[in-house]
Amino acid sequence: xxxxxxxxxxxxxxxxxxxxxxxxxxxxxxxxxxLHWLDxxxxxxxEVPGRWHVAGTTVVxxxxxxxxxxxxxxxxxxxxxxxxxxxxxxxxxxxxxxIRIHDREAPALKSFTHIPAYDPDPAWRLTGRFxxxxxxxxxxxxxxxxxxxxxxxxxxxxxxxxxGAEHELVAFGDAExxxxxxxxxxxxxxxxxxxxxxxxxxxxxxxxxxxDFTRAANLPCAFTDxxxxxxxxxxxxxxxxxxxxERNPRTGxxxx
Numbered sequence: 001x002x003x004x005x006x007x008x009x010x011x012x013x014x015x016x017x018x019x020x021x022x023x024x025x026x027x028x029x030x031x032x033x034x035l036h037w038l039d040x041x042x043x044x045x046x047e048v049p050g051r052w053h054v055a056g057t058t059v060v061x062x063x064x065x066x067x068x069x070x071x072x073x074x075x076x077x078x079x080x081x082x083x084x085x086x087x088x089x090x091x092x093x094x095x096x097x098x099i100r101i102h103d104r105e106a107p108a109l110k111s112f113t114h115i116p117a118y119d120p121d122p123a124w125r126l127t128g129r130f131x132x133x134x135x136x137x138x139x140x141x142x143x144x145x146x147x148x149x150x151x152x153x154x155x156x157x158x159x160x161x162x163x164g165a166e167h168e169l170v171a172f173g174d175a176e177x178x179x180x181x182x183x184x185x186x187x188x189x190x191x192x193x194x195x196x197x198x199x200x201x202x203x204x205x206x207x208x209x210x211x212d213f214t215r216a217a218n219l220p221c222a223f224t225d226x227x228x229x230x231x232x233x234x235x236x237x238x239x240x241x242x243x244x245x246e247r248n249p250r251t252g253x254x255x256x
Contacts, residue, residue, distance in 0.1 A: 216245025
């Protein structure tokens with residue numbers, strides 16, 4: 001007979017499997033091998049053909065006299081330029097322009113097995129209440145790359161209780177759509193990635209939300225130095241250990 005716990009574990013295992021499969025994509029996050037910031041000087045990089053530089057708000061590639069011009073949007077997914085083993089992603093972050101190299105032969109992609117994670121425990125599926133802000137707000141956070149900023153549309157706050165105390169987290173998104181939370185806790189930098197993990201707050205009606213910390217997920221920066229992920233805002237630094245969700249893949253399995 002299938003129990004509630006069995007269903008919970010099975011659902012979590014499917015989520016975990018899908019997370020692993022997403023990282024196995026040939027030109028996904030694990031294919032990133034380098035991040036190079038550009039300036040006005042045409043420069044060659046050993047990973048990709050051509051010379052690259054910035055002219056105003058345009059990134060220019062000169063491939064033996066064949067000129068390609070791209071204008072990546074601030075904070076958006078990059079424009080793509082293909083080469084033999086993958087593609088160059090041209091990005092703009094906090095007014096700086098750069099290129100990221102996606103290589104289907106990347107060592108990290110070839111060596112990947114799975115994302116280390118805590119065993120799923122339904123005790124970490126908590127119920128909270130979402131209170132929207134009266135006015136639209138933008139929360140600015142730093143990034144894992146010094147000097148960069150991220151600007152998040154903040155929808156409101158989620159309040160929940162844990163171990164007899166109430167806690168509050170700022171949720172990004174809008175008042176009606178999906179809610180995303182970037183947070184750290186007492187495991188951050190110990191068994192989980194230090195900058196932040198991300199959690200989707202599931203709406204269940206009448207302002208109630210579910211915080212399933214067993215699905216706390218790593219951002220791309222946990223897997224590659226070529227990502228420019230945000231760090232958690234100060235308001236979202238939980239004082240207790242969330243022994244749930246994904247662990248730090250850079251340190252392997254956490255101790256039992």
